[in-house]
Amino acid sequence: MATTTASLAISSSDLQPGNRLSINASSLLMKTGLTEGLEILDAGTGELTVAMSTKKLNDALGTADTSNWMYLANHATDDTNYIEVGLHDTIIGRLYAGDWMFTPWNMSDAAAEWSIEAEGGTQKYEYAFFKSTYVLANSAQANNSDGTPDVNP
Amino acid sequence: MATTTATISVSSNILSYPISINKSMTMKRAGSCHGLEETSGLNSKKVESVTAFKLFGNAEATVGGASKVYVRNSGASTTDFFYVGYGEDLGAATIETIGRLYGGNWMLIPWDAVAATSHDIFAKSSTAEPMHIEYMAFIE
Numbered sequence: 057m058a059t060t061t062a063s064l065a066i067s068s069s070d071l072q073p074g075n076r077l078s079i080n081a082s083s084l085l086m087k088t089g090l091t092e093g094l095e096i097l098d099a100g101t102g103e104l105t106v107a108m109s110t111k112k113l114n115d116a117l118g119t120a121d122t123s124n125w126m127y128l129a130n131h132a133t134d135d136t137n138y139i140e141v142g143l144h145d146t147i148i149g150r151l152y153a154g155d156w157m158f159t160p161w162n163m164s165d166a167a168a169e170w171s172i173e174a175e176g177g178t179q180k181y182e183y184a185f186f187k188s189t190y191v192l193a194n195s196a197q198a199n200n201s202d203g204t205p206d207v208n209p
Numbered sequence: 210m211a212t213t214t215a216t217i218s219v220s221s222n223i224l225s226y227p228i229s230i231n232k233s234m235t236m237k238r239a240g241s242c243h244g245l246e247e248t249s250g251l252n253s254k255k256v257e258s259v260t261a262f263k264l265f266g267n268a269e270a271t272v273g274g275a276s277k278v279y280v281r282n283s284g285a286s287t288t289d290f291f292y293v294g295y296g297e298d299l300g301a302a303t304i305e306t307i308g309r310l311y312g313g314n315w316m317l318i319p320w321d322a323v324a325a326t327s328h329d330i331f332a333k334s335s336t337a338e339p340m341h342i343e344y345m346a347f348i349e
Contacts, residue, residue, distance in 0.1 A: 058221065058222055058223040059221065059222055060219065060220070060221035060222075060223060060228075061218075061219065061220050061221070062217070062218070062219045062315070063217070063218040063219075064215065064216070064217055064218075064279075064315055064317060065215070065216045066213065066214070066215045066216075066279065066317075067213070067214055068211060068212060068213035068214070069212070070211045070212060071211040071212075071213050071244075071245075071246070071248055071347075072248065072250065077213070077251070079251070079279065079345070081281050081313070081315040082313070083311075083312075083313035083314045083315060084313070085314075086287075086311070088309075093223075094221075094223065095223060096223070097221065097223045097224060097228065099228075120301070120302060121301040121302065123308075123309055123311070124308070125308075127217070127219060127230060129232055135237065135240055135241060135242050136240040138239070138240075138275075140321075141319065143307060144304045144305075145304075146295055146304075146305060146327070146328075147321050147323060147328075148307075148318060148319065148320070148321065149275075149276070149277075149318060149319025149320045149321040150239065150273070150274075150275055150319050150321055151319050152237065152239065152240070152275050152319075154234050154235070154237075155234050155275070155319065156215075156217060156232050156234055157317060157318045157319055158217055158219075158315075158316060158317055158318075159307060159308060159316045159317075159318045160293070160307065160308025160309050160310060160314065160316055161307070161308050162292070162294075162301075162306045162307060162308045162309060164301065164302055164303055164304050164306050165302055165304060167304060168304055184219070184228075184230060186221070186223070
């Protein structure tokens with residue numbers, strides 16, 4: 057069984073005067089049902105330009121209502137640049153230069169895709185999806201001996 | 210100017226070679242080198258109902274800002290969880306549901322508090338048994 061651990065540390069000595077902030081959290085990321093570790097990883101890097109408009113980062117091609125996780129980081133260095141992150145048609149938030157996010161992903165239905173859009177300038181990003189399940193999309197290529205496309209059952 | 214840092218570390222052996230993610234960020238205001246200066250404070254809540262409840266209202270933050278939201282299921286249950294998402298109708302096939310937080314799971318996301326109740330953030334327990342959740346917004 058694969059083991060994936062996600063840890064977080066948030067700290068500030070001056071956000072709340074007189075009350076030093078220190079949050080530490082760590083958890084194992086498991087499949088829905090929590091008896092098995094996640095076994096599917098989809099990760100990479102990319103570059104977004106403003107001209108690209110909104111781009112799909114990941115489709116909800118797994119089983120709906122399951123335990124999946126997304127990590128996304130904006131590697132830009134210009135403080136005025138940001139990536140707008142969306143889930144389906146809902147704007148989640150702005151990931152400014154240097155920011156990262158980590159969130160569960162329910163894959164509520166097939167429309168629950170993640171999208172990203174660069175604002176202000178070209179930006180490099182890094183992502184990782186840890187998933188419970190995944191279904192490969194059908195290929196349009198002919199791969200049967202008679203030249204007809206294979207069709208998944 | 211306040212300085213708040215958040216560091217994530219993820220390690221995994223899903224592949225045949227180790228995966229490791231390590232990244233820190235300083236929470237800054239939108240388009241600025243200055244840090245976020247406001248917060249909801251760290252909240253902790255005991256939940257004994259499957260009725261959705263509001264964690265953060267859109268009016269608490271600035272539209273188009275660089276606010277961030279932290280939520281953690283501070284319990285230990287391996288079977289029960291909190292749905293977290295937008296609006297009160299959180300559930301399995303509800304598109305505004307972001308995801309599930311089982312015992313110990315946490316999330317940290319940006320929050321564009323669009324000036325509408327559609328961008329209020331809610332949580333909903335999967336059980337009426339006692340569950341605990343902690344949450345905090347870093348606000349612009």
